[in-house]
Amino acid sequence: MVGLLDYFRSAAGAQKGSASVAKERLQILVAHDRAARGRPSYLPKLEQEILAVIRKYVEVDTDAVSVTYEQEESHEILELNIVLPESSARS
Amino acid sequence: MVGLLDYFRSAAGAQKGSASVAKERLQILVAHDRAARGRPSYLPKLEQEILAVIRKYVEVDTDAVSVTYEQEESHEILELNIVLPESSARS
Incomplete structure (x- = not known):
């Protein structure tokens, strides 16, 4: 799984300029x-625990979380996408 | 960042057959x-907390964790790569 960071980087770069309002x-x-x-x-248990950790730092609405879980023979992937509210940082 | 799951999936698929000993x-x-x-x-604080959550489920040697953290103007990425020992599941 080498190269994932590069992929992430280019995906983030490609989004620049595509949205006028950054979320x-x-x-x-x-x-x-x-x-x-x-x-x-x-992994399904990890999902809830990771969300709990994130909620220590930012407010996360349940509606704002989309979860994908995929299991195949030799690997499994859990994906969490969270849209944070503006000014979401906890003080 | 749409398509990341597809990328993950293909990267995992490409590794099949490349290693005789699966780690x-x-x-x-x-x-x-x-x-x-x-x-x-x-994110740097999240790193430790996520590791603590994972250690509830599997044994993780400190040596077996490699961390990459990258911060740019509009985004930041934290990557943790963990090689698990054989028979790593906690009972």
């Missing part, structure tokens, strides 16, 4: 390459 | 598009 967003990806299969996944 | 890996990416600049970042 504050947070995107979290967790990818698990599983050598041992058939074991129950902990 | 168990966990990769976490946190990307923050910042509308309001100049505010202190909480």
Whole structure:
């Protein structure tokens, strides 16, 4: 999975100028390459715990979170997309 | 940042067959598009908290974690790459 950071960087760069109103967003990806299969996944549990950690720092509406979870034979991916409200930082 | 999941998927697919010994890996990416600049970042703090959450589910050696943090004007990205030991699941 080398090169993911480059991909992220270019995707962020490509968005410049495309939106006149910048929204504050947070995107979290967790990818698990599983050598041992058939074991129950902990990623769905991680999802709630990661959200709880993020809520310590910024306000997150439940409506503002979109979650994608994908499980295949050898890997699984959890994706969280969060649109943050303006002035979302906790003091 | 649409399409990141597709990228992840193809990268994972491309690795099939390239390694005879599959290692168990966990990769976490946190990307923050910042509308309001100049505010202190909480991503470095998130890093430790996310690791603490993951350690509830799997054993993680400090040596096995590689961290990349990149901050630019309008976005910042935190990347954690973790190589999990065999039989890493906590009972």
